Amino acid sequence: MFDLVTWPKNPWSIFDELESMQDGVNRIFSERGYDRQGVRRSRPTFPLLNVWSSADGVVIDAELPGVDAKDVEISVLGDELTLRGKVNLSDPGNGETYHRRERPAGEFARTLQLPFRADAGAVKAHYKNGVLRLTVPRSEEEKPKRIAVEAA
Amino acid sequence: MTEGQEMVRKGATDLSAQPGGAQERMGLETDLIYVPDVDIRENSDCLRLEANMPGTDQDSVNVSVENGVLTIEGQARVDTPPGAKLVGWEYGVGRYRRDFTLSDAVDTEGIRARVRQGVLEVTLPKREHVKTRKIRIET
Numbered sequence: 001m002f003d004l005v006t007w008p009k010n011p012w013s014i015f016d017e018l019e020s021m022q023d024g025v026n027r028i029f030s031e032r033g034y035d036r037q038g039v040r041r042s043r044p045t046f047p048l049l050n051v052w053s054s055a056d057g058v059v060i061d062a063e064l065p066g067v068d069a070k071d072v073e074i075s076v077l078g079d080e081l082t083l084r085g086k087v088n089l090s091d092p093g094n095g096e097t098y099h100r101r102e103r104p105a106g107e108f109a110r111t112l113q114l115p116f117r118a119d120a121g122a123v124k125a126h127y128k129n130g131v132l133r134l135t136v137p138r139s140e141e142e143k144p145k146r147i148a149v150e151a152a
Numbered sequence: 153m154t155e156g157q158e159m160v161r162k163g164a165t166d167l168s169a170q171p172g173g174a175q176e177r178m179g180l181e182t183d184l185i186y187v188p189d190v191d192i193r194e195n196s197d198c199l200r201l202e203a204n205m206p207g208t209d210q211d212s213v214n215v216s217v218e219n220g221v222l223t224i225e226g227q228a229r230v231d232t233p234p235g236a237k238l239v240g241w242e243y244g245v246g247r248y249r250r251d252f253t254l255s256d257a258v259d260t261e262g263i264r265a266r267v268r269q270g271v272l273e274v275t276l277p278k279r280e281h282v283k284t285r286k287i288r289i290e291t
Binding site for chain 2: 045048049050051061063064066067088092094095096127129130
């Protein structure tokens with residue numbers, strides 16, 4: 001597992017939070033399965049992720065083709081989200097031999113540090129066409145609030 | 153395949169890693185052609201090919217055989233969440249393609265394919281004469 005990214009706990013940082021999210025994600029993602037020349041490292045990152053951010057929270061897509069939904073575990077604790085599970089572990093059947101075995105197989109775990117505390121009870125997961133989509137809302141107290149300026 | 157289209161493995165450095173780069177402006181859909189990872193298994197009756205093609209479904213995948221070459225192709229799509237900004241990307245979304253040369257042992261008429269959870273499964277039966285037959289020894 002890679003080092004977790006730490007986020008500044010500066011109360012004024014809400015104005016550039018998107019940018020710091022960007023930084024954090026890029027640092028997380030520098031730990032990829034391939035180096036800059038595109039050569040596969042010994043332990044590729046799995047699953048690959050894409051992340052979107054909005055005022056409500058983040059949406060994370062994970063490429064997990066062919067997994068069984070019951071073999072994936074998603075846990076959220078404060079601002080840490082962990083995705084773990086197993087994929088493609090079936091043994092060859094009787095009298096079967098492999099000619100190629102390129103698809104990732106085994107157990108996986110990835111932990112992301114979110115730039116906010118998540119509302120763990122409201123995280124949604126939807127699996128379609130081999131892509132797991134996690135919708136992770138901010139906890140209510142962390143949502144940006146609009147403050148009306150009162151006229152004097 | 154259009155000339156000049158680059159074929160890459162998913163997760164290779166195919167996306168711009170820079171903030172403000174191409175992905176941030178244009179999203180995840182790329183012009184690259186992704187080479188899917190495959191498992192190929194054989195038993196006495198058939199060969200079974202499984203290809204990881206996440207983001208595709210039954211309608212966006214095409215399997216064909218021409219001159220003894222099996223071609224698998226697919227077009228992946230992404231549902232961009234409305235009102236959200238792409239902030240991190242490890243994989244692009246685009247076309248998949250890979251070719252396999254078949255041996256004469258494959259009965260091309262009997263090839264079957266289906267897509268399940270982003271995995272294309274192709275079953276290639278062997279011709280009768282190459283199937284392993286167990287011959288009972290008479291006593």
